């Protein structure tokens with residue numbers, strides 16, 4: 001027998017080849033982003049649009065296990081290669097890379113002290129942390145800029161600081177939130193369905209108005225132009241997810257920065273003047289913050305609403321639908337089945353002698369039996385079936401597109417499975433319980449559950465009288481065995 005040994009990184013536990021392929025990917029990503037920044041910069045100026053640092057920080061925060069020394073070496077190689085390829089000297093390239101690393105390193109060190117829900121922008125206060133962290137990183141980069149500017153460009157330390165600080169602030173606030181808010185791609189997650197489901201026309205409206213207002217701002221090019229897209233951005237923030245809002249905000253920031261740095265927008269001010277340019281960059285960065293704040297508050301509010309809706313419609317003990325939730329969901333389903341002239345069956349399930357379970361084993365064990373019962377039944381149903389608890393030990397299942405024969409088979413399976421299940425209890429002997437089930441079926445569903453429920457209840461009554469642990473339907477009752 002042969003065994004295949006793989007070298008592992010001691011800190012991450014990942015195979016070494018994994019760390020190397022990550023380093024290569026980070027290197028290529030940094031190279032591409034740095035090249036993009038260099039290509040789009042106006043002649044003689046440091047790049048106004050510089051996505052590399054923000055993308056690197058975003059990826060490291062999102063995937064902390066990639067932020068190891070091989071990846072840092074990959075990033076170093078990416079930065080230097082992009083500079084050398086576009087005519088920089090080694091000295092210049094290494095000094096500029098030091099500034100880039102200062103931002104990523106400081107940002108990452110602070111982010112590593114935060115909880116995941118803060119890092120991934122899942123709480124409204126995340127945006128405050130985001131701003132503070134980006135400001136700290138940009139200050140570090142500005143400090144390096146204040147040293148580099150006199151050495152490389154014969155400018156003042158103050159100008160170096162302001163230029164690097166403001167550029168990083170605007171770039172990072174436009175790009176980092178997009179990466180942090182990116183939804184996780186899971187094959188079966190509802191998020192995936194949302195990603196590929198195209199919005200209706202009405203849902204496109206805020207985005208369309210946003211694009212139009214950015215175009216008008218660039219076209220009119222007057223002193224207030226950068227503020228024109230604010231209302232549309234806020235409309236987007238209350239209409240879309242945080243990710244989509246951060247994407248649109250990023251588009252706004254990049255469009256404004258590129259229009260100003262390429263001279264397409266002068267805003268009625270002398271943007272060649274360093275102070276005006278810096279003030280505009282900071283204004284753009286601050287404008288981008290407002291929609292991010294609103295979108296994150298909306299996200300938290302929607303999550304809370306969802307939680308409240310769940311609490312209002314579900315039984316806290318078994319997590320099955322409660323009476324109100326069941327009636328609402330079942331009536332909606334029955335109306336659809338009625339309109340489509342399709343069959344339906346309703347099961348009413350009641351655990352036998354449940355009072356004696358409580359009396360002999362205690363209320364806590366009774367609760368456990370109810371939870372186990374709900375888990376077993378839930379596991380045997382289809383996604384389209386509706387399951388709820390309507391009283392103490394009484395449950396209801398609505399089976400769409402299901403005639404009496406099928407309903408009988410399902411009820412029998414539930415009865416047999418629950419009867420065989422050894423329930424956990426304090427006693428030495430495993431506790432067993434049984435269930436009686438009544439069935440009511442309709443060839444064409446009636447538009448409301450309450451019309452079938454009395455029949456199912458009546459069938460259940462007959463099942464109880466036939467000795468319990470059995471299934472009864474309209475006109476038929478069978479005892480097991």
Ligand SMILES: Nc1nc2c(ncn2[C@@H]2O[C@H](COP(=O)(O)OP(=O)(O)OP(=O)(O)O)[C@@H](O)[C@H]2O)c(=O)[nH]1
Pocket residue numbers: 317350351352353354355356358362363364365366367370391392393464468
């Ligand atoms: N542990 C627990 N017991 C509950 C809960 N809700 C109701 N019960 C108990 O469920 C028992 C229901 O008893 P009965 O209605 O007499 O019915 P049964 O003993 O199951 O008898 P049959 O239905 O005729 O087989 C009562 O003792 C209630 O106190 C609950 O949430 N937890």
